[in-house]
Amino acid sequence: MSHCHNHSLNQVDPEIFSLIGKEEERQSNHLELIASENIASLAVREAMQSVLTDKYAEGYPGKRYYGGCKIADEVENLAIARLKKLYGSEHANVQPHSGSQANMAVYFSFVNPGDKVLAMDLSHGGHLTHGSRVNFSGKFYDIIPYGVDPKTEMIDYDLLESLANEHKPRMIVSGGSAYSRKIDFERIQSIAKRINAIHWCDMAHYSGLIAAKEYPNPVPFADVVTSTTHKSIRGPRGGMILCKEEFAKKIDKQIFPGIQGGPLMHVIAAKAVCFHEASQESFKSYQIQVKKNASALSKVLNDGGVRIVSGGTDSHLFLADMKSIGFTGHQAQELLDSVQMTTNKNTIPFDTEKPTITSGIRIGSPALTTRGMKEVEMEIIGNWMLSLFKDPESTDLKRRIIREINDLCEKFPLPSLLLS
Numbered sequence: 001m002s003h004c005h006n007h008s009l010n011q012v013d014p015e016i017f018s019l020i021g022k023e024e025e026r027q028s029n030h031l032e033l034i035a036s037e038n039i040a041s042l043a044v045r046e047a048m049q050s051v052l053t054d055k056y057a058e059g060y061p062g063k064r065y066y067g068g069c070k071i072a073d074e075v076e077n078l079a080i081a082r083l084k085k086l087y088g089s090e091h092a093n094v095q096p097h098s099g100s101q102a103n104m105a106v107y108f109s110f111v112n113p114g115d116k117v118l119a120m121d122l123s124h125g126g127h128l129t130h131g132s133r134v135n136f137s138g139k140f141y142d143i144i145p146y147g148v149d150p151k152t153e154m155i156d157y158d159l160l161e162s163l164a165n166e167h168k169p170r171m172i173v174s175g176g177s178a179y180s181r182k183i184d185f186e187r188i189q190s191i192a193k194r195i196n197a198i199h200w201c202d203m204a205h206y207s208g209l210i211a212a213k214e215y216p217n218p219v220p221f222a223d224v225v226t227s228t229t230h231k232s233i234r235g236p237r238g239g240m241i242l243c244k245e246e247f248a249k250k251i252d253k254q255i256f257p258g259i260q261g262g263p264l265m266h267v268i269a270a271k272a273v274c275f276h277e278a279s280q281e282s283f284k285s286y287q288i289q290v291k292k293n294a295s296a297l298s299k300v301l302n303d304g305g306v307r308i309v310s311g312g313t314d315s316h317l318f319l320a321d322m323k324s325i326g327f328t329g330h331q332a333q334e335l336l337d338s339v340q341m342t343t344n345k346n347t348i349p350f351d352t353e354k355p356t357i358t359s360g361i362r363i364g365s366p367a368l369t370t371r372g373m374k375e376v377e378m379e380i381i382g383n384w385m386l387s388l389f390k391d392p393e394s395t396d397l398k399r400r401i402i403r404e405i406n407d408l409c410e411k412f413p414l415p416s417l418l419l420s
């Protein structure tokens, strides 16, 4: 055995050890408000650092291309069974390495290059893989964007229906990255059915809320559903696909051998742990609090004069229109960054700014809720933001906020640190 094999990370690679320590420190003393991030449990992380990382298991349980896969089969079967039960799905694939790869498998399964696909406009809340020009989806397929109503800033289902009838796309995409309201999956399904299109839902942002029955479940109404496993559902970084039995073979074949090789068995084990955690009562209470916290924070900002896109939220996230108080999204993100509050600039519907500038910021509650924060803390955080927006040049104010954020973060520590 190589001489390094039994030594700790600290001994083998002090540089990486130190950088991980710094990242742990950053996560500990910053307020994480990025809607797509969360804090995985120690159990999820333990599964990810297990010996399963060493195993090649190309193929699927019972049909592998390598020997020695008995345990790998049991791990993957457990992950699949738990996932199907969680969402009431007929079939599940837990192998996608990421949300984008899950989505790529859907395109490759149901549409051909040049085919029409109806998807939510990126600036209205869609995702890169829903047809952005710089992504494979926008390059290979003829994307027709739908969006939100300019007044309500909620999905314009009448427009979606008329676009579907006019263009007869092969596939309609529901779901997105920055849409805070409930989505009427049943209505989208009926529109798709009438024109014989596939209805694909990308529930990446909402999958934790959905597992806890705190957001509408698309599974009964969509032919295929994809998700990441690391956002509101709080698992390891990765992807998953749920579909009706009739599409099972097609989807499985597109993931492997279509676009991936060997599955990440350690990550699949961690996904299984995540699905187990997501089926517990405590996960339901967590998701209820996630929604309460997002609402509470959006209300404080709204009361302080910041316009909230669509006037509120039904989920874990919301968009704040920073132009309503004289900032671009970019400026607001930088300002918040300077006091250890992490958000991301985000276009808002009908934005006139470039994606690198934007008019809005996206704010989400999953990570802070995992740390145990509630409405009281959201009010404190919202008020810090408002005072900073009122007096962005004051270094005294920034110093005070940072001090108070450090105190708050100490009161709500991260679940467990690897290197402490």
Ligand SMILES: Cc1ncc(COP(=O)(O)O)c(C=O)c1O
Pocket: 036, 097, 098, 099, 100, 101, 103, 127, 129, 175, 176, 177, 202, 203, 204, 205, 228, 238, 239
């Ligand atoms: C709706 C949606 N789909 C897919 C993805 C892509 O996931 P990944 O970053 O794992 O490729 C994201 C991630 O931001 C997302 O928000």
